[in-house]
Amino acid sequence: MAASRRLAALEADLGVRLMHRTTRAVALTPEGEEFLTYARTMLEASEEARTLLAPATHGARGLLRVTAPAAFGRIEVMPVIPKLLHENPELRIELQMSDAIVDIVASGFDVAIRVAPLRDSELVARSIAPNPRVLCASPGYISANGKPLTLEDLGSHECLSLANMASWPFRVDEAVRNFRPKGRFVCSSVEGLRTACVDGMGITMLTYWDVREELASGALEVLPLVDALPEDLSIWAVLPTRKYVPMHVRLFLDALEKRLSKCAPLVRP
Template identity: 30%
Template sequence: MDRIEAMTVFVAAADEGSLSAAGRRLQMPLPSVSRKLADLEAHLGVRLMTRSTRQLTLTDAGRDYLVASREILDRVAEAERTAIGGSMNPRGELVIAAPLMFGRDHVLPIVMELLSRSDDMNVRLVLSDTNANLLEENIDVAVRIGVLPDSGLTARQVGEITRVVCASPAYLEKHGTPETPSDLRNHECVTFSGLSPSHAWSFSSSKGTTRVPIRSRLSVNTADAAVAAATSGLGLTRVLCYQAASQFAQNSLVRLLREYEPTPSPVNLLYAHQGRLPAKTRCFLALATERLSQVLVVSK
């Protein structure tokens, strides 16, 4: 049994969700696909997939083997490119995960620049404010904001950002400008559930951290909505500095209580580092490090 070929068939079947679709992708007859998967399972002594008339479902062993198979096939492809002198040419699909707004505003331009440089690669950009599992979801690089837990993954810090309180000039003219965090008790707020609790905000000072009760007139689950509501004059909001950067530049929002802002949060590029990274990953990391380091200095 050719194990590399069997892994290729297995990965194709997992990706496509059916044996017939895997056969079409690999230009291989359906009986050959079925036989190679059966031979692989017999060799391993475990079932990798459960088959029904409608779909294929990975077993627990199959999910683990899929991650390992992808890594092995990537290494084989990289070794072949190195052997023919193509290790510096990025090829294949690169999967990147990033927070929604940050990814749209800062990662997408990097991706477009990278793609303009190489015709032999493509990118799947996953934008979500929920942290994805890199290994389980086959993500090559993730942008993470905040202190990272120990995970065995490699992190490259590219800058820092902080949480900011802001409001529209119209709101401040009507309600006054808070000078200290305690003044927030007299103001209306728009809270973003992904960042801070809706009942209190924390601030830093020489005396330590202070939690200040606030009145949340509106609670939303995206930063876009919080920024839009604050810009319209509904109240003060607190978001990450990059999430309101364009409004600050246009003077439609005013940054408040700067001397009480908390310690900035690190921004990292997170990836699994086992051996030599594929060229596609190395090229993205180099370009993203350069571009984000420039942007995040301004965003502090």
Template identity: 40%
Template sequence: MSEFNDMEIFARVVSAGSMSAAGRELGLSPAVVSKRLRRLEERLGTRLLQRTTRQIALTETGQGYYERVLAILSGVEEAEAFVSRRSEQAHGMLKVAVPTTFGRMHIAPHLEPFMRTNPDLAVNLVLADEFVDIVGEGYDLAIRIAELSDSSLVARKLAPVERFLVAAPRYVAEHGLPQSFSDLENHVCLAAHSGDPWRLIGPFGAVTWRPTGPLLTNSSEVVREAVLGGLGIALRSTWDIGPELAAGLLVRVLEDYAASRNIAIYAVYPSRQFLPAKVRLFIDYLAGLYGPVAPWDRN
């Protein structure tokens, strides 16, 4: 079915970002890819992609068509896996978006066993602290650390998140500990300059604090190193600084306050009737790694 193959080529061009990249993945020349896309647009009677010399972009019609094509291709992949009894083995390309620090610390070290168990699988792990457009950018799933709102996506909770105010003993020795929540204004507070306030639950309910300090950065990892170095107080998750807390390299500050427990680590993926085996197996693998009491909280 040449029409179906054209749909596959179209989807691959969108996910790869260019006709040349899609051609390399498919083993086709850019000229052939371009020809097949033109044929698809002529058959549909509409333009799906806006092309420039450097990039492509979906038209409004192309965006809607792309979302439906992904659902079709996913269904075909699942059907083929069922018929060939490969539903318990991942295969193909798995594209995953992961927060930078969490991906480096808690996913990358565990990829080797999963990929060894699934030798027909290739993984494209994209580290990004921004929320990506899962459908529009061709991701199979994303890992998000958030309090999720309602959306058209499906989310599975992988692990709870504990977040506390912490500081290094060196900072405490030099500046002391805040004795009350309002006393934070007399201390150096460290945060990436996303503008997000600290939302905490304390003895008298929910409170909010907008951190300010001498360090400006867009990197959560820089904040992590700064608080370990004794520069100030930061709001950090135990998945990020659990070992340092256990070793005494960091101490709790204002121990009656912590972030909302509604924040958790989720696997988020498009709502589909048939979930591809590669997505299901990867999510099951991560859920097994973390569990209701994650490794970083066991001490």
């Protein structure tokens, strides 16, 4: 086969074996693993050069694979896609909306949008918008139960929690204090928690982008505390480790960042 002949020629040229071959499988040798990093860099550089030299009228092309949290993807990512596709006829987009943190390298994603604290990794991360956490409740809940003014007050209220967030981080006198919410309802999804909060079931801590529309409409109200501030997050674009960012990724991130800049709070809500 042509691929086998080209691999054999490359190994002969380098003077090392890059792959172990059996009748059932192939695997990279240690030398092959090391060479693969440089080979990917060369391919990415070649792709970037072709993109830069292509006529501007062609726009972005190829398949863009994006993963984003479900609620954020629906509210903020989806609105930028129709215009991108309209302006770039040769572009295709695959959007995975899931709250699971996926391995973007193993899964072949070009970019991941993250609203949670980042894990340590070798991936490249770019902050694209501030993402303040907010305590909030519905007007109905506030009318029936009042507003907490301090962390101690908050402990006596019905709190609605994400299943994977056992504590709520607050900034108190330049230090982080983790508050353990107490309540009878826990949910695995942001959208479920937001619905419960709008329905008056209790107080929750979500990010500004999770409840932006509800705050604007008055369905939810921010509950500031006098002795603590919810610890802030950022919205991140996470890219595979690479020196060159393809044109279709750049265009997508520029469009998303532009949208977020129009809606972002100038100060903490």
